[in-house]
Amino acid sequence: MAITYEHIKTCRQTGARLGKVHTPHGTFDTPAFMPVGTLATVKTMSPEELESMGAGMILSNTYHLWLRPGSDIVEEAGGLHKFMNWNGSILTDSGGFQVFSLSDLRKIKEEGVHFRNHISGEKLFLSPEKAMHIQNQLGADIMMAFDECPPYPAEHKYMKDSVERTSRWAERCLTAHKRPHDQGLFGIVQGGEYEDLRKQSARDLTSLDFPGYAIGGLSVGEPKDVMNRVLEYTTPLLPTDKPRYLMGVGSPDSLVDGALRGVDMFDCVLPTRIARNGTCMTSNGRLVVRNAKFARDFRPLDENCDCHTCRNYSRAYIRHLVKANETFGIRLTTYHNLYFLLNLMGQVREAIKEDRLGDFREEFFEQYGFNKPDAKNF
Amino acid sequence: MAITYEHIKTCRQTGARLGKVHTPHGTFDTPAFMPVGTLATVKTMSPEELESMGAGMILSNTYHLWLRPGSDIVEEAGGLHKFMNWNGSILTDSGGFQVFSLSDLRKIKEEGVHFRNHISGEKLFLSPEKAMHIQNQLGADIMMAFDECPPYPAEHKYMKDSVERTSRWAERCLTAHKRPHDQGLFGIVQGGEYEDLRKQSARDLTSLDFPGYAIGGLSVGEPKDVMNRVLEYTTPLLPTDKPRYLMGVGSPDSLVDGALRGVDMFDCVLPTRIARNGTCMTSNGRLVVRNAKFARDFRPLDENCDCHTCRNYSRAYIRHLVKANETFGIRLTTYHNLYFLLNLMGQVREAIKEDRLGDFREEFFEQYGFNKPDAKNF
Ligand SMILES: [Zn+2]
Ligand SMILES: [Zn+2]
Numbered sequence: 171m172a173i174t175y176e177h178i179k180t181c182r183q184t185g186a187r188l189g190k191v192h193t194p195h196g197t198f199d200t201p202a203f204m205p206v207g208t209l210a211t212v213k214t215m216s217p218e219e220l221e222s223m224g225a226g227m228i229l230s231n232t233y234h235l236w237l238r239p240g241s242d243i244v245e246e247a248g249g250l251h252k253f254m255n256w257n258g259s260i261l262t263d264s265g266g267f268q269v270f271s272l273s274d275l276r277k278i279k280e281e282g283v284h285f286r287n288h289i290s291g292e293k294l295f296l297s298p299e300k301a302m303h304i305q306n307q308l309g310a311d312i313m314m315a316f317d318e319c320p321p322y323p324a325e326h327k328y329m330k331d332s333v334e335r336t337s338r339w340a341e342r343c344l345t346a347h348k349r350p351h352d353q354g355l356f357g358i359v360q361g362g363e364y365e366d367l368r369k370q371s372a373r374d375l376t377s378l379d380f381p382g383y384a385i386g387g388l389s390v391g392e393p394k395d396v397m398n399r400v401l402e403y404t405t406p407l408l409p410t411d412k413p414r415y416l417m418g419v420g421s422p423d424s425l426v427d428g429a430l431r432g433v434d435m436f437d438c439v440l441p442t443r444i445a446r447n448g449t450c451m452t453s454n455g456r457l458v459v460r461n462a463k464f465a466r467d468f469r470p471l472d473e474n475c476d477c478h479t480c481r482n483y484s485r486a487y488i489r490h491l492v493k494a495n496e497t498f499g500i501r502l503t504t505y506h507n508l509y510f511l512l513n514l515m516g517q518v519r520e521a522i523k524e525d526r527l528g529d530f531r532e533e534f535f536e537q538y539g540f541n542k543p544d545a546k547n548f
Numbered sequence: 549m550a551i552t553y554e555h556i557k558t559c560r561q562t563g564a565r566l567g568k569v570h571t572p573h574g575t576f577d578t579p580a581f582m583p584v585g586t587l588a589t590v591k592t593m594s595p596e597e598l599e600s601m602g603a604g605m606i607l608s609n610t611y612h613l614w615l616r617p618g619s620d621i622v623e624e625a626g627g628l629h630k631f632m633n634w635n636g637s638i639l640t641d642s643g644g645f646q647v648f649s650l651s652d653l654r655k656i657k658e659e660g661v662h663f664r665n666h667i668s669g670e671k672l673f674l675s676p677e678k679a680m681h682i683q684n685q686l687g688a689d690i691m692m693a694f695d696e697c698p699p700y701p702a703e704h705k706y707m708k709d710s711v712e713r714t715s716r717w718a719e720r721c722l723t724a725h726k727r728p729h730d731q732g733l734f735g736i737v738q739g740g741e742y743e744d745l746r747k748q749s750a751r752d753l754t755s756l757d758f759p760g761y762a763i764g765g766l767s768v769g770e771p772k773d774v775m776n777r778v779l780e781y782t783t784p785l786l787p788t789d790k791p792r793y794l795m796g797v798g799s800p801d802s803l804v805d806g807a808l809r810g811v812d813m814f815d816c817v818l819p820t821r822i823a824r825n826g827t828c829m830t831s832n833g834r835l836v837v838r839n840a841k842f843a844r845d846f847r848p849l850d851e852n853c854d855c856h857t858c859r860n861y862s863r864a865y866i867r868h869l870v871k872a873n874e875t876f877g878i879r880l881t882t883y884h885n886l887y888f889l890l891n892l893m894g895q896v897r898e899a900i901k902e903d904r905l906g907d908f909r910e911e912f913f914e915q916y917g918f919n920k921p922d923a924k925n926f
Contacts, residue, residue, distance in 0.1 A: 211869055211876040239843065239868035247846055247864060255860045465617065468625055482633045486625060490617035491589055497875055498589040 173354030198226025227259035233268035249309030337374035372407035405432035441507035477509035551732030576604025578812035605637035611646035627687030676720035715752035750785035783810035819885035855887035
């Protein structure tokens with residue numbers, strides 16, 4: 171088995187899981203946050219920087235790499251790890267999410283999806299077999315089954331058809347996957363906000379015995395309490411001896427709330443995307459470093475953070491760089507934001523170990539400002 | 549004395565100088581190339597990266613820092629070294645070059661120059677006293693006298709007036725400079741392509757006994773042979789116990805030709821600017837990594853280079869990143885180009901040590917392609 175999950179303990183206060191995921195490129199502790207490297211690079215960061223901040227696994231995007239530079243080139247380079255010089259673990263998504271979110275004019279058929287390249291307009295086709303072929307070329311440690319990710323909200327009837335097709339596609343993915351010895355394929359549970367459909371999807375997929383399961387179709391615009399409710403009834407449907415991955419979630423509150431409901435893995439572009447704008451996550455909430463009030467503020471971004479950025483650079487300097495469009499400013503904010511989330515997951519793991527994740531949630535939410543009536547998502 | 553020059557030996561084949569410059573922030577070997585960090589950052593690079601590639605001194609721009617973030621903010625931060633977290637040596641220019649190259653509507657008077665901010669259009673005034681005040685606030689190891697940098701070509705009459713004014717300004721700079729104990733002020737020899745005016749300028753400035761001398765007004769559009777001829781008669785006019793700095797020069801051929809004519813220090817934005825375009829300097833000449841022919845080329849940028857980029861990344865990967873506008877691609881090309889020039893200066897120093905800089909020039913020019921009839925500047 172390419173991917174195995176080692177369960178260490180369950181938080182007695184919350185039921186959250188502490189564990190390890192073993193991959194062909196090393197082991198990482200869970201719950202874990204995975205930085206996103208869409209085009210075979212976590213924007214502005216070097217592999218050494220990712221390693222130094224404690225990233226064990228990163229995510230890269232099948233759809234984007236298929237178009238640029240082309241999955242055949244990545245294969246010829248010796249696979250994604252070698253191409254991008256990252257020796258840690260990698261997960262590739264299936265391309266499904268991008269087909270459904272970036273592309274217009276798509277036609278979903280039983281055999282797969284016809285759509286247009288979001289850059290060139292060229293006609294393309296993606297199917298379970300094609301998604302497996304591309305991901306086998308990329309060679310990530312974990313790959314994802316090709317699924318349909320319906321929008322929120324969607325009708326029950328539409329969602330039921332979609333869930334059933336995603337289950338049939340999952341089976342085809344398993345059959346088409348050529349490297350189960352060194353790449354673990356995860357199934358994706360869909361079903362939107364419908365408990366009966368989540369049950370149906372989980373039942374279908376767990377019967378296929380994937381080495382891990384993702385929960386898809388969340389963080390697509392639904393309110394937080396919907397996400398939390400879906401997680402509450404979905405994670406218990408998944409096997410306890412396999413990792414559980416909540417796709418596309420990266421706001422600090424959702425990471426804590428997801429871990430608390432039994433999720434092991436998360437990914438999101440949020441920390442890197444907002445960093446490019448000069449927005450930082452800190453232990454006291456959001457800090458928009460472009461603001462004029464930081465012009466002469468020589469404190470670090472976060473006085474409670476011991477990351478490389480916070481140990482060496484001031485808000486005033488970073489503000490200057492960000493305002494002058496200097497790349498190094500974005501490197502500094504990106505590093506800090508990723509470190510902040512990786513460090514948060516470390517605190518979550520510590521709290522699970524000590525059976526106090528519920529208490530930790532209260533303290534963290536209070537300090538970050540999530541308990542305020544006008545609290546933002548991050 | 550804040551700045552001292554230690555002469556080690558003279559190349560018997562060419563007269564080139566091997567030496568060391570001692571500064572309050574360390575010593576570096578000469579001839580040396582200084583990367584340019586216009587806005588208190590060498591574009592895309594971290595201080596650690598600059599250190600790892602062997603940069604001893606970097607240059608930063610008085611005019612740009614005066615406007616953004618403001619020299620008072622840098623002073624409040626504890627000076628430029630602390631503001632940007634660079635513990636090596638720093639040289640700041642005087643702002644003169646930017647006033648004359650970036651700004652329209654300037655009026656040169658005896659007291660200084662009236663001009664407009666190239667970003668906001670706001671009216672500004674720079675004088676010898678003001679340039680010294682700003683540079684004292686920035687706190688670089690080496691600062692430059694405020695000079696006029698006339699365009700190429702300029703009439704003899706205009707140049708003579710300008711040289712004489714620059715000499716009067718140099719004297720005012722010496723008087724206004726408040727930190728001679730920990731900041732060394734260099735004079736700038738002007739005079740364009742006129743030997744009599746270079747002599748006059750050198751005589752005026754050396755009589756003021758600066759701790760170092762720059763040769764200004766070159767690399768402003770004149771042909772290479774004009775630059776070389778000017779250097780040939782100008783460097784012998786400068787004291788042998790002080791460093792000599794050729795401003796704004798960074799193409800590989802000009803670095804070798806300058807060292808060969810007795811220059812000790814160089815700076816230029818060339819390696820960083822072309823890197824942002826995906827253009828690389830290699831031992832076999834220019835390489836434009838965006839080109840389609842590199843899509844499946846898994847060799848390093850330069851097979852003779854042992855820099856971090858060349859040891860870990862392929863042309864195919866870098867091409868992919870540069871074409872996708874990914875910052876990390878520019879980090880990799882920038883690192884390589886700077887390393888290439890710093891390494892070239894190491895080879896120049898080695899050749900001086902072995903009295904064979906003339907031979908080295910022939911070999912290097914031949915391999916790089918500078919001897920070809922259609923040779924480019926870099
Ligand atoms: Zn930090
Ligand atoms: Zn290199």
